[in-house]
Every structure is written in structure tokens, then in C-alpha cells.
Amino acid sequence: MPPxxxxxxxxxxxxxxxxxxxxxxxxxxxxxxSWLKVKAPGGDKYRHxxxxxxxxxxxxxxxxxxxxxxxxxxxxxxxxxxxLGHTCTRGCRxxxxxxxxxxxxxxxxxxxxxxxxIAQLSLKYVxxxxxxRDDLLDGGAAHMGQAVRALHRRQPxxxxxxxxxxxxxxxHDVETMVSSGPEVFAHNIExxxxxxxxxxxRRCSYDLSLGVLEHAKQLAPHRFVKSSIMxxxxxxxxxxxxxxxxxxxxxVDIVTLGQYLRPTEKHAPVQRFVEPAEFAAYxxxxxxxxxxxxASGPLVRSSYHAAEGFVQARxxxxxxxxxxxxxxxxxxxAALPPNAHAESSTPVRSNGVGLISPASLVRPRGQG
Numbered sequence: 001m002p003p004x005x006x007x008x009x010x011x012x013x014x015x016x017x018x019x020x021x022x023x024x025x026x027x028x029x030x031x032x033x034s035w036l037k038v039k040a041p042g043g044d045k046y047r048h049x050x051x052x053x054x055x056x057x058x059x060x061x062x063x064x065x066x067x068x069x070x071x072x073x074x075x076x077x078x079x080x081x082x083x084l085g086h087t088c089t090r091g092c093r094x095x096x097x098x099x100x101x102x103x104x105x106x107x108x109x110x111x112x113x114x115x116x117x118i119a120q121l122s123l124k125y126v127x128x129x130x131x132x133r134d135d136l137l138d139g140g141a142a143h144m145g146q147a148v149r150a151l152h153r154r155q156p157x158x159x160x161x162x163x164x165x166x167x168x169x170x171x172h173d174v175e176t177m178v179s180s181g182p183e184v185f186a187h188n189i190e191x192x193x194x195x196x197x198x199x200x201x202r203r204c205s206y207d208l209s210l211g212v213l214e215h216a217k218q219l220a221p222h223r224f225v226k227s228s229i230m231x232x233x234x235x236x237x238x239x240x241x242x243x244x245x246x247x248x249x250x251x252v253d254i255v256t257l258g259q260y261l262r263p264t265e266k267h268a269p270v271q272r273f274v275e276p277a278e279f280a281a282y283x284x285x286x287x288x289x290x291x292x293x294x295a296s297g298p299l300v301r302s303s304y305h306a307a308e309g310f311v312q313a314r315x316x317x318x319x320x321x322x323x324x325x326x327x328x329x330x331x332x333x334a335a336l337p338p339n340a341h342a343e344s345s346t347p348v349r350s351n352g353v354g355l356i357s358p359a360s361l362v363r364p365r366g367q368g
Contacts, residue, residue, distance in 0.1 A: 032261075032273065033273050033275075080126075080127040080128075080129055080163070081114060081118070081126060081127070081128055081129070082129050082130065082131065083110060083111075083114065083128060083129070083130050083140070083143065083144060083147060084102075084106065084110075084130045084131055084133050084140045084143060084144075085102055085105065085107075085131060086098060086131065087099070087100040087101075087102045087131060088100075088131035088132050088133075089101060089102070089131070089132050089133060089134040089135055090132040090134070090165075090201035090203060090204070091201055092190070092199065092200045092201045092204070093198070093199050093200075093267055093268040094190070094191075094199055094200075094230065094233070094260060094263075094267060094268055095263070095267075096263035096264070096267070097131060101135060102131075102133065102135055103135060104135050104136065106136070106140075106143060110143070110147070111143065111146035111147035111149075111150045112150050114128075114147050114150070114151070115147065115150035115151045115153070115154045115155075116154065118151060118154075118155065118158070119154045119155050123158065124158070124159065124312065125158070125159045125160075125161070125311070125312065126151065126158060126159075126160055126161070127160075127161045127162075127163055127186075128144060128147055128148065128151075128160060128161070128162050128163070128182075129162075129163040129164070130144055130163075130164055130165060131165075132165040132166075132201075133165075134168065134203065138167070138170070138173045138176065139165060139167035139168055139170070139173055140164075140165075141164075141167055141173040141174070141176040141177045142176055144162060144164060144177060144180070145176055145177055145179065145180030146180070148160050148162060148180035148181060148182050149180055149181070152181065159183045159184075159311060159312060159315065160181075160182045160183055160184075161182060161183060161184035161185075161186055161226070161311075162177060162180075162182040162184070162185055162186065163186040163187070163188070164177055164185075164186070164187055165187070166187065166204065166205075166208055166209055166212050167212070168203070169205075169208045169211065169212065171211075171212075171215050174212055174215050174216055174219070175215075175219060177216075178216050178219045178220050178223070179219075182223070183223065183224065183311060183315055184223070184224040184225075184226050184254070184311060185216045185220070185223060185224070185225050185226070186225070186226035186227065186228075186254075187209060187212050187213055187216070187227060188209075188227055188228040188229075189206065189209050189210070189213075189227050189228070189229060189243060189246075189247060190204075190209075190228070190229070190230060191229065191230055191233055191235065191243075192229075192235045192239040192240060192242070192243045193206045193239070193242070193243065193246075194235070194239060195233055195234060195235055198268075199233060199268055209227075210246055210247070210250050211250075213225055213227060213247065213250050213251065213252055214250035214251055217250065217251030217252070217253075218251070221251075224253045224254055224292070224311060224314075225251055225252050225253050225254070226252065226253065226254040226255070226256070227247050227252050227254075227255055227256075228255070228256045228257070228258070229243055229244070229255065229256070229257045229258075230257075230258060230259070230260040231257060231258070231259060231260065231274050231278075231282075232259050232260040232270050232271060232272055232273060232274050233260050233268060233270070233271055234271040237278070237281075240257070240282060241282075241285050244282070244285060244286055244289055244291075245289055248289045248290055248291060252291070253291065253292040253293070254291065254292060254293045254294075254295075254310075254311075255286055255291050255293075255294055255295075256294075256295040256296070256300050257279060257282050257283075257286075257294075257295070257296040257297075257300060258296075258297065258298065258299065258300035259273060259274055259298040259299070273298075274298065276297065276298060279296045279297050279298060279300075280296070282294075282296045283295075283296035292310070292314075293310040293311075
């Protein structure tokens, strides 16, 4: 039979088509479902923040990680500023931030610079996040802590959340971070236990992350501890609930759940788009487990401003928005053991003059 007279292929059975769709994960360029579509960012507040960030040479994870909520969060007066550069020493398969070796580079002026810059933005709530810095002796904990203190000195009513790495599991570095007095200490578990070795960098550990979160809560029980889970990477509903239960068991107060979106073809593929009804079920399960606040939805991200109103209401109801920085630090420090900072590379308290010496933080080549 001539090629042009071949019979048309038999129509594909609907059951077979559904199975094939399940086998083939959505491409990074595949059309997204309607619930994942957002308007282009805009508005006066958004433009003001964007222009100010550019003029002050600040990096935000909102842009570096290509967050779909950048317009909504900035318009609501929330921003996530990334410290310690924009090169991460780890290479997780979900993250769009550049991976490399910063070779110990630290800008000692950054904490005060960030505080001055944030003061110009008229924000209500700021998230300070960081790249992983395994090249630094303390993972960047002292540097981040100085930024928190500088922000509270310049703008006492500002609520500060720190979204940090695991510091290689060094609990004294977690103590350095907690003692700086952020209103919210956040560290992301990211994915379920089963997916951790496949999706996160090999230096990351599910149990290590749980240990960091638990230690932070034990050090300052009065402060909020927060974590985040991505879905759509091949996990099942049972494993997500188990991850939430593990987080609650170690004292996490706030949990966020959102849809993983593949940044580029080089990153882990999306296995499925989780429907809004499933996110609603995770929210109910979170409250049943005892979380104080759960943000669960397709576009929710770890630094999403959904939790901002909750934190503001809880903290401002108990404390004056204008409480001075010294009292703020005293509350955080009181929860720590007397020798909590004995191994820290820099003094815990700082007046902003004696900033970090970069040489004192560099991890020598070959040192674990």
C-alpha cells in the first residue's frame, strides 16, 4: 500500500490517554492550568519598590527565584531580600538561584546597607533570606543576625522573618541566628522524606532540617517557627501529611504549601499540577495537626505574604509596635543558654560599628 494511502491510526482509548498523561510530566513550557495564571505585576507600590531596590543594588529572592507572587507581595508591602550574594554553594534540583563557589566573599557593609534601604521602602514586613554559604565557618549566621538587629534599630515596628539554611546542622549557628531576635525563624523542609535525596542537594538532610527547626523553637518558644513544603514533584498525599506531622512534632507553628513550578528544563520536572481542592484538604489537615497558621494553595510560596497578617495580629496584640530594640533583643537572649554564643565567630551584640571581618568567616579549603 502506498504511504499516502495508509489508514489513519485508530483513535486512542480514553483510558490509555489518561495513563499516558500521567506518565509524561508537564513540560516547563506546557500550558499551566487556570489556577496557576497570574496577572503581570504592576501598581504604584510595586513600581516604587522595584525602582528603590534597583537604585540600592539589593537582591530579592522574589526575582532571583522567579516567584509568581512578586506583584501581589510587593503591592501589599512585603518583600524578601536576599543577603550574602546571589551565588549558592548548593545545587538543589528545584531552585533557580545560581550555584557556585563565592570563595568566602562577604560584604561587611551589607547589614547596615540593607537596613537603610528597607527603611526607605515603607514596608510592614520583611523577609531576610540567604543563599547557602558552606564556604563560611558559620554559614553566614552572624552576618544575618547583624542585619536583623540593624533593621530593628532603624525601624522598631518592622516585623522581620529570617528564612535561612541549615548551617550544616551546627546548632550554635542556629543559636546565633535566633538570638538576633527575628519575629519569625523560618527554614524550609522543602519536600517529603522520600524525595529529599532526589530533589535537594546531597548536603541537605530531612532529619537535619527537622533538628534545626526544633532547636530554634526550644531556644525561643515565644517566637514563631515556620517551614514550607512544595508539592507536584511525585509525592503522594500520605507523605505530605506525614511531613506536616513531622514539622508539627518539632514545634513548627506556621506551614506553607505550594505548587512546584519548574524554572528551566535543567531542573526537576513537574510531575503533576495539584488541584486547589487538594490544597484545601492540606490546609484542613494542617489545622487538625495543630499548626497556628496554614497557607496552602497553588501559588503559595515559603515567603508569601499570606502569613503576614496573622503574625502582625498576634505580635502587635501582645507587644507595642514601637518597642525598642534593646528590649526586643533581651527577650530573645533570655531564652538562650548562658554559653549559647561561645563558639560564634563574632560577638552576638553589635552597635553597628564593628562589622564582620570576612577573613574570620572563611572556611579553609578542604575543611568540612
